[in-house]
Amino acid sequence: MSTIINFVSNLLQGKSLNVHLNDVFKFNGGIHPPQHKSESTLRPIGKLPLPEKLTLPLRQHVGNIPKIKVQVGDYVLKGQMLAEAEGTVSAAIHAPTSGTVSAIDEQIIPHPSGLPDLCISLIPDGNETWGELRPLDWRNTDKKELVNKLRASGIVGLGGATFPTHIKLRSNGTSNVHTLIINAAECEPYITCDDMLMRERADDVVKGIAIVQHILGAKKSIIGIEDNKEEAMAAMANACIRAELDTITVKVVPTLYPSGDARRLIHLLLGTEIPSDKRSTDVGIQVFNVATVLAIYRYFEFGEPSISRIVTMTGNVVNPQNFEVLFGTPLMSLVKATGAAKADTTHFIMGGPMMGFDLPNTQVPITKAANCIIAAAPNLFTAPPPAMPCIRCARCADACPVNLQPQELYWFSKSNNFESARDYNLFDCIECGCCTYVCPSNIPLVQYYRYAKSEIIAADKATSAADLARERNDFRLARIEREKLERAQKHAERAQLAKESKSDLMLGDSIVVASADTETPSTDQALDKKAIIAAAIERAKATKLAAAEAGVTPKNIENVSASVQADINTIDHIREQAALAEIAKTPTN
Amino acid sequence: MNRSPYIVDAPSVTSIMFKVLLALLPGIAAYVWVYGGGILVTLTLATITAVAAEAALLKLRQRPVKPYLFDMSAVVTAWLLALALPPIAPWWLIVVGTFFAIVIAKQLYGGLGYNPFNPAMVGYAVLLISFPLIMTKWPAPLSLAQAPLSFLDQLHYIFSQALPSDIKVDAITSATPLDYLKTQLMLKHEVAAIREAPVFGVMGATGGEVVTGAYLLGGLYLLQQRIITWHLPTAFLAALGLISLGFYISNPLQFADPLFHLMSGASMLCAFFIITDPVSGPTTPRGKLYFAAGIGILTYLIRVYGGYPDGVAFAVLLMNMCVPLIDATTQPRVFGHHKS
Numbered sequence: 013m014s015t016i017i018n019f020v021s022n023l024l025q026g027k028s029l030n031v032h033l034n035d036v037f038k039f040n041g042g043i044h045p046p047q048h049k050s051e052s053t054l055r056p057i058g059k060l061p062l063p064e065k066l067t068l069p070l071r072q073h074v075g076n077i078p079k080i081k082v083q084v085g086d087y088v089l090k091g092q093m094l095a096e097a098e099g100t101v102s103a104a105i106h107a108p109t110s111g112t113v114s115a116i117d118e119q120i121i122p123h124p125s126g127l128p129d130l131c132i133s134l135i136p137d138g139n140e141t142w143g144e145l146r147p148l149d150w151r152n153t154d155k156k157e158l159v160n161k162l163r164a165s166g167i168v169g170l171g172g173a174t175f176p177t178h179i180k181l182r183s184n185g186t187s188n189v190h191t192l193i194i195n196a197a198e199c200e201p202y203i204t205c206d207d208m209l210m211r212e213r214a215d216d217v218v219k220g221i222a223i224v225q226h227i228l229g230a231k232k233s234i235i236g237i238e239d240n241k242e243e244a245m246a247a248m249a250n251a252c253i254r255a256e257l258d259t260i261t262v263k264v265v266p267t268l269y270p271s272g273d274a275r276r277l278i279h280l281l282l283g284t285e286i287p288s289d290k291r292s293t294d295v296g297i298q299v300f301n302v303a304t305v306l307a308i309y310r311y312f313e314f315g316e317p318s319i320s321r322i323v324t325m326t327g328n329v330v331n332p333q334n335f336e337v338l339f340g341t342p343l344m345s346l347v348k349a350t351g352a353a354k355a356d357t358t359h360f361i362m363g364g365p366m367m368g369f370d371l372p373n374t375q376v377p378i379t380k381a382a383n384c385i386i387a388a389a390p391n392l393f394t395a396p397p398p399a400m401p402c403i404r405c406a407r408c409a410d411a412c413p414v415n416l417q418p419q420e421l422y423w424f425s426k427s428n429n430f431e432s433a434r435d436y437n438l439f440d441c442i443e444c445g446c447c448t449y450v451c452p453s454n455i456p457l458v459q460y461y462r463y464a465k466s467e468i469i470a471a472d473k474a475t476s477a478a479d480l481a482r483e484r485n486d487f488r489l490a491r492i493e494r495e496k497l498e499r500a501q502k503h504a505e506r507a508q509l510a511k512e513s514k515s516d517l518m519l520g521d522s523i524v525v526a527s528a529d530t531e532t533p534s535t536d537q538a539l540d541k542k543a544i545i546a547a548a549i550e551r552a553k554a555t556k557l558a559a560a561e562a563g564v565t566p567k568n569i570e571n572v573s574a575s576v577q578a579d580i581n582t583i584d585h586i587r588e589q590a591a592l593a594e595i596a597k598t599p600t601n
Numbered sequence: 602m603n604r605s606p607y608i609v610d611a612p613s614v615t616s617i618m619f620k621v622l623l624a625l626l627p628g629i630a631a632y633v634w635v636y637g638g639g640i641l642v643t644l645t646l647a648t649i650t651a652v653a654a655e656a657a658l659l660k661l662r663q664r665p666v667k668p669y670l671f672d673m674s675a676v677v678t679a680w681l682l683a684l685a686l687p688p689i690a691p692w693w694l695i696v697v698g699t700f701f702a703i704v705i706a707k708q709l710y711g712g713l714g715y716n717p718f719n720p721a722m723v724g725y726a727v728l729l730i731s732f733p734l735i736m737t738k739w740p741a742p743l744s745l746a747q748a749p750l751s752f753l754d755q756l757h758y759i760f761s762q763a764l765p766s767d768i769k770v771d772a773i774t775s776a777t778p779l780d781y782l783k784t785q786l787m788l789k790h791e792v793a794a795i796r797e798a799p800v801f802g803v804m805g806a807t808g809g810e811v812v813t814g815a816y817l818l819g820g821l822y823l824l825q826q827r828i829i830t831w832h833l834p835t836a837f838l839a840a841l842g843l844i845s846l847g848f849y850i851s852n853p854l855q856f857a858d859p860l861f862h863l864m865s866g867a868s869m870l871c872a873f874f875i876i877t878d879p880v881s882g883p884t885t886p887r888g889k890l891y892f893a894a895g896i897g898i899l900t901y902l903i904r905v906y907g908g909y910p911d912g913v914a915f916a917v918l919l920m921n922m923c924v925p926l927i928d929a930t931t932q933p934r935v936f937g938h939h940k941s
Contacts, residue, residue, distance in 0.1 A: 449606055
């Protein structure tokens with residue numbers, strides 16, 4: 013409370029504490045949904061008792077599944093790597109506590125599909141024995157080395173995107189990033205994990221920012237915070253002063269969903285519009301979530317890999333609160349820590365109410381993407397009435413932060429006119445849900461866009477697969493043709509050679525010449541073929557005979573009627589003919 | 602399952618339509634005050650016809666009747682049409698017009714959200730072409746009529762076309778100012794002299810300008826409620842005002858001043874209630890400006906040079922045809938894209 017008073021009085025006295033207020037570059041649209049943030053900020057960040065079992069999905073990040081390094085029955089220490097990053101875009105998984113690997117199998121994971129995926133299960137031994145921790149003097153270490161080390165940290169973007177962090181810090185020697193933006197907007201309702209983190213751990217966050225700024229070689233850092241988080245704002249501004257880092261500033265942006273979207277935030281803070289087909293780094297800007305930089309700090313300062321995160325547990329629970337949760341903790345443990353879910357709770361949502369999804373059950377583990385869990389109840393999230401036709405009121409277009417025309421995209425998506433949807437920039441849609449939020453006809457617009465996107469992606473994949481197949485086929489045909497030509501050439505050469513040798517013989521041995529005289533090369537070939545055919549018939553007969561002797565007969569032909577037997581005979585005959593024709597076609601060499 | 606967002610905050614289609622009806626009430630009240638209660642009869646007739654036709658067609662098209670009927674869009678269409686028709690028009694005229702608007706112009710195109718043309722204006726155009734004589738027979742304001750009809754007389758007249766024995770038709774009707782202006786100009790009179798006639802009020806028509814003002818009031822309410830955006834009314838009124846100003850400056854003897862055009866005929870009803878039909882209009886902000894400006898200009902040209910007393914209906918329908926083109930060519934620049 014005193015920080016707020018300090019902050020406000022400083023503001024009134026004109027001491028702006030490195031805080032810039034509202035001189036922002038606005039984007040189109042956006043919405044003001046009810047915040048519901050105060051409920052979960054009444055209590056400090058809590059800790060959970062160690063759960064009986066941790067379930068660690070291998071797929072907790074964007075990119076390749078990491079390679080498992082342990083076996084069932086292995087005893088592992090806290091912080092020990094269980095799976096290592098595989099390929100470029102991937103992240104490691106570490107043991108959140110010490111214990112025994114009890115299973116490596118498929119479990120239901122917190123994903124919109126609700127499908128099972130490979131997980132490592134860990135039974136804690138309760139000792140919390142740390143493995144060897146290797147802090148790093150980041151100031152005196154080569155930047156490439158730092159990035160390589162981060163690859164083993166398991167740190168991914170904790171704002172929800174879960175993109176492996178080391179990829180974002182790779183610079184290929186010459187980084188051209190001049191500005192680092194720290195995303196602390198936290199614009200979705202209900203979610204307060206970043207807010208609480210900043211209030212309680214501001215100094216460590218600032219240290220983390222300094223590290224990231226150093227690795228990127230950025231000249232300045234801007235912390236973007238929505239103006240509904242006064243306490244966090246003040247804490248961050250004070251931390252910047254304490255750290256005596258004048259390259260880091262706090263900039264306040266108005267509370268407007270979705271200001272936390274990276275491209276929107278960059279525009280708000282700098283007025284820079286990242287071109288649709290480029291990344292922010294192409295124009296020298298990189299964005300990190302506030303929790304991610306804290307994780308980076310802890311990794312370099314203490315050697316702690318990514319084994320836990322702060323999760324907001326809110327909604328229809330007795331005491332909404334933020335908790336520091338070990339990855340793999342079952343959702344139920346988190347719910348219990350808040351007291352309980354109220355009686356009318358229907359299910360749980362992961363993420364915020366604008367972009368989150370239904371969790372399949374209460375046993376799913378907390379993962380790196382889980383910034384918020386909301387207990388849902390009918391009175392919190394009323395089911396929308398049935399959708400009515402679009403009346404083209406264009407409220408969605410007014411609300412769209414990307415300045416798309418959602419009503420046109422809806423029309424195209426609904427009528428499977430995917431080409432037009434693409435032309436109207438469907439793939440610029442960030443699925444923020446603003447359009448659905450304001451739709452008088454209750455049309456689930458975002459679902460239509462997700463459907464159209466997946467259809468287009470699938471069609472593109474099919475097209476490229478077909479292209480590949482066609483290329484292969486063309487290549488195969490070309491190869492066959494080439495081989496044919498080569499064979500013909502070889503044949504001609506051989507024939508030439510034979511001719512020459514015959515003429516040689518003619519000179520030397522008259523007997524051979526006499527016999528050779530009666531046989532032209534063509535009759536030679538014909539005789540060859542005849543012999544082969546005869547041999548094939550013999551072989552077939554022999555096979556049949558052998559089969560008959562061995563008592564092997566085709567099934568179900570004992571008691572067939574005369575007509576069916578006649579059919580079989582006809583078919584057999586045709587087959588035989590076909591086989592003969594095939595042999596006749598085969599080049600004699 | 603990913604069915605986010607879980608929260609919505611939008612007025613329902615029903616509440617939007619309801620607010621449009623609410624915004625029409627001041628205009629209707631003024632109408633009753635100026636022309637008598639007959640309009641209430643035609644409004645009721647149109648409403649009943651619209652609801653019945655909508656329900657029947659929904660049933661025929663095997664669509665759920667209740668949700669679509671309660672979206673109130675049929676009632677809005679009915680009211681707009683009734684307000685555009687002469688207030689003592691015969692009952693069958695109302696029924697035929699409304700029926701045509703709902704059945705042909707709306708439901709046969711797929712119902713709410715799918716009609717390319719403004720249903721009320723389709724109904725109006727059909728009536729104007731089919732029954733031009735009745736459609737131009739407007740009652741004089743009660744204050745100017747030689748024999749003002751009572752509500753019961755008006756009711757009687759709507760259903761039987763019979764007047765009390767001592768009153769003749771000419772005694773209750775008069776030319777509208779737009780009509781009067783046009784015919785008098787053809788007789789080589791000058792605007793200033795023509796406007797001495799009692800049908801002309803301070804700005805528009807005697808009485809009529811009160812109704813127009815009441816529409817403006819309702820329109821401002823719609824703006825305040827964010828049911829409509831500023832683009833359409835502003836562009837329409839600006840275009841109509843500017844083109845009439847241009848003509849007026851070029852020859853004030855031949856052309857009426859802008860204020861007269863803005864306050865006459867269906868200008869205000871058009872600006873805030875008719876062209877703001879979202880379904881048959883464009884959706885992009887720039888498209889809305891072009892669309893409304895086009896209607897404003899066409900309205901003026903039809904008024905001045907066309908054969909009809911007011912140009913709104915045809916102007917709206919003509920511009921409705923251009924909507925797909927307007928929408929396609931006025932797409933705003935998407936975030937992160939260059940101007941194409």
